[in-house]
Amino acid sequence: MNAERLKQLSSLLPKNSAGAAPEVLTEDSPGYLLKSQVFNTKFQFRPAAIVLVETPEQVSEIVKFANRFPTEITLRVRSGGHDHEGECSGTATLLMDFSKMNSVTVTRQDAGTEDQPIVSIGAGARFRHIKPILDSQNLGIAHGTCETVGIAGYTLGGGWGPWTRLYGMGCERLIGATLVLGNGEIVTLRPDAPADSPEAKLLWALRGGGGFSYGIVTELRFKAFKLPENLCSFNLRCMDAWPHRPALEILQCWEKAITGNDNPRLIGTNLKVVATHLPAGQEPDPQAVLDCTFNGYFAGTEQEARDMITRYFGLQPLGACVVQVHRAPANGLRAAVRSNQWHFESWDRNVPSQVQRLKRLATGSTPINPDIPLDGDGPAPHKITSRLAEASGWNDEGRKALICALQSSLVPTPDEVGGKSNNFAITQYITLGAITGPFYATYDKSQQPPSAFPYKDRLFTIQFQAWWNQYLNADGVPTASCSEIEHGVLANRPWDNRAEDWIEACRDYPIPGTGGAFISFKDSSVRTQIYFDESYAALREVKQTCSMDKHVLFRSRKTII
Structure with missing residues (x-):
């Protein structure tokens, strides 16, 4: 899209209710670089123009204009910018940014x-x-x-x-x-x-x-x-509770907690399992002890959540369960639940400062406090792929294969990426996100309107992830000095290509009882039809x-x- 076309478009855009035209950013505009950034910083795009749209009418006019020049203008739209393949932007595109349409x-x-x-x-x-x-x-x-x-x-x-x-x-x-x-x-x-x-x-x-x-x-x-009257979120790092318990056993316990109809108050959960280095010449061990974290939201009290964990995991978790409790105030107004303060990113990514805080909570050196705000997860380079566990066919053969996929020579040891001095080291892991539960157990396909989501009958998603150079906060601001960032980036550099290779290896790894892929965990190498299935x-x-x-x-x- 050239400058002449942009000038034509700008003259046609309707004004908002205050009588102002939408802001249009080009490469020489203040703020362009920040607005051109997407969440996956592996991609560095330079749109021809970024229009900060404010009304449906402005969007409509842009679409009509693009229809006049369909081979000259490539459209992109961005809500939050979290598309893992960066498809919400692109170089030489006309990008509609919806950040001002946030009512x-x-x-x-x-x-x-x-x-x-x-x-x-x-x-x-x-x-x-x-x-x-x-x-x-x-x-x-x-x-x-x-x-x-x-x-x-x-x-x-x-x-x-x-x-x-x-x-x-x-x-x-x-x-x-x-x-x-x-x-x-x-x-x-x-x-x-x-x-x-x-x-x-x-x-x-x-x-x-x-x-x-x-x-x-x-x-x-x-x-x-x-919102329920009683809510708590919890975080259990299993290695702290049971240092020698195989990941396979933990996975089996987690599955018992999400399947069947006897645990409806576990409203949502995932299990995070960290990948580990496999020395050359060694075979992966299906009984390996891996770093697993059981995360969840529970409609009940802290003690009831702890009892639930004990019931399904069979052993008392030795006080290592981090629980954030949200109680209603004395006047009964449940607005105090404040679920916006639940630990979003600790379900998934944990930058080092968060890991240390969780360890302090687990050991009791920091008191439990529902008002503790964890750091927002910021933009960083990463690669992701996914599949889903089938309701029929998923068994110990698949579980063991999944555990083996997490042991690889493509995963560095901590010392190979700078050790403790690198606060932004490469992290490779899976997250299993529970789908099965009360909602889909009674799902009525005749309901209006129905949904196009094709994997309602799957047990859980399996998301393979690799992240590196995680030094930006949620607002895109660096969280460390230039020298610390440089040290981390250079320490990661010999391994970041191998981290992506690990994702590709996991995509093709034979894991019986799995299939499909989840479009929110986008991987451009997965065929589109697989994402949408039936x-x-x-x-x-x-x-x-x-x-x-x-x-x-x-x-x-x-x-x-």
Whole structure:
């Protein structure tokens, strides 16, 4: 997109309600470099222009303009910028940034009742902004485990998170949206549209069918739920509790906690298992002791959560369980639950400062305090791939193969990446995110509107992750001195390519009882059809017949077409 085209477009963009035109950034604009950054800093893109859109009408005008020059303009959209393959941006593209469209409004309209209100959220809102507003009204929506994720990308990709066992993936509670189609038309999607209408088909596709394919979402509407009266989040580092317990046994215990119908108050959980170095010439050991962390949200008291852990893991966890308790105040107002302060990123990534804090909590040298704010997870280079455990076919053969995949010569020893002096060392691990639970156990496929998320019957997601050079905070600001950062980057450099090789090896590792892939954990080497499985053909049809995108402007590497 050249300067002349940008000038033409700028003159056409509608003003907002205050009479101001949207901000347009180019390479010589202040703030351009920060706004061009995506969460995966392995990618360094330079968009031709970044438009900070504020209204659906501005988005519509951009789409109409792109239709006039479909071979000159490549569109990209960004909500939170967390696309793991960086598909929310691109060099020489026209990037629509939705960060200013971040309103959060609670209403009693549509399908809402006093007990189940509707929350309307701008496409650029992030969970760090959404949750305090909802908490103040004692309401929740399904959310992810990272506070800087944007609502649009999270929901359209399915949306796994701490509420999945109880309320399903985030997309399941999406009941409406405002959408800009490929011809620039602005449409409102409602849950009561006739089942065979384009509007109903588009809403179905938005519920887990991936982002950007079917239109550009400017607002989403969700069924909210009331927060439970008692909530606690917990973090159990199993190696602290049981130093010699095999990872296989811990995995089996975790699975007992999530399967069956006798543990409904475990509303969400994941199990993190850290990969370890395998010396040359050695075979992986399916009975290996690995660093495992059991994370969860529990609808009950701290003691009830501890009792639940003891019941399923069989041994008293020796006081190593870190529990954050959120109690209602004396006046009974449950808004004090403050779930926005739950430890988002400790479910997944732990930068060294967080690890040390968790160790202090575990040993009792720091008192338990529900107001402890853990550091936000910041942008960093990384590579991810995924698959899912099947309800039938998953057994000890698959469990042992998974444990063996975590032992590799492609994983460095701590000393090989700078030892204790490197605060930003390479981290390689898996996270298993529970899907099975009360929601999908009673899921009714005839419900309106249905969802396109294809893996409702799987036990859990398996996410392989490799991260390095994690020295930025959630706002993209360095957390260390230049010399510390340089030391860490140089120590990692001999190994970061091998970390990505490990991800590729895990993608192809034979693990019986697994299959598919989760689009939110995007890996460009996984075929698009695998992400959408049984919904793939129908999603392609929605794209071709309902999106009005004759020039296929809504397209990136992993869109449906």
